[in-house]
Amino acid sequence: MKTFFSTLIILFLSINLSAQGYQIGDKAISFNLLNVDGKFVALDDYGAAKGFVIIFTCNHCPFSVAYEDRIIALDQKYKDLGYPVLAINPNDSLRAPSDSYSHMIVRAREKGFTFPYLLDADQSIAKAYGATRTPHVYILKKEHGALVVKYIGAIDDNHEEAQKVKSKFVEEALDDLLAGNNPKRDFTKAIGCSIKFEK
Template identity: 55%
Template sequence: MKIIKTSAVVSIFVFITLAFTMKTDAGYKVGDKIEDFKLKNINGKMVSLSDYKTAKGFIIIFTCNTCPYSVANEDRIVAIDGKYKTKGYPVIAINPNDPNVSKGDGFEDMKVRATEKGFTFPYLLDAKQEVFPKFGASKTPHVFIVTKSTMKVEYIGAIDNSSRNADAVTEKYVENALDFLLVGKTPEKTETRAIGCSIKINKKS
């Protein structure tokens, strides 16, 4: 009897997980040209890539407030923005989660989190969940590096090779890719596996 009850609980859990998460295999690939977008920043202003007149490119990171992997990478994201924004590659953070499904990922929650962590970059809400599917983002965090002159994707994947423990990092994927791009070279690694939480969507919407 216990086995039957356990199986039923597991089945329900799996069903709920599948119902409220999305894995997107479609979307931009390395070398693809992206479309610009316009999303609301936590300061209430709309932000698009075309606003960045002097940028050389963008570090677009799909992240959120609630995923442990995203939280573990927040300081690293702030550091990357501080290092590369002045070199022409600012971070653009986008929260793709539906706040009705993922409690704690609402617009007001984003404001609080950004203030607490000292975000130095825009933190945008993909309110209609129309941007992340175009990119093919499936995790938080999930990184896409794009050059502005061509609007082409140069790198897709993880921030580095340690999803949770910053002290265990031995290879900085994003920084390595940016260092190559800044000297006009193609990154040695253009794609890595993003590790994090699945993006939360509302199947009823």
């Protein structure tokens, strides 16, 4: 009987471990983070939005850099349809110096980001969401006052050559949501830079 209980406890612990971060259908926490313009941005500020495209990204990672223009295009296309992009840099700048707040300001200006570029200073949002790499996308939809996770994954299926993309995962998921459906493909994987959590 004792071993039965310890097995149960071990099972419970391992389930808990594997459930770190969000799964599709989970309710996401809101946040209030410092933007590159010196002001704080909260999800609650967007009363008219239907949802959000949250993208964990950063300055130093070549995969993130390769996607900058595509992230701007996503924001320009979907902001007016109710799904604005919010980019979040979760990296510890002691481990990745070019991801510091001052470098974020420079990069946002250079590229002309049309969306907030926010600093997750204590990395609590990346940890709560379960983001592990950059870029890492979470699409949230407002449902009955909650922010429900509808898609987790990559932006599309070709990081290196944008002109050779076959499937635009995020756009397809957003189009499904805008048509009133859950995304047909709600989880994808990609190679990316590991998020530099504070040691």
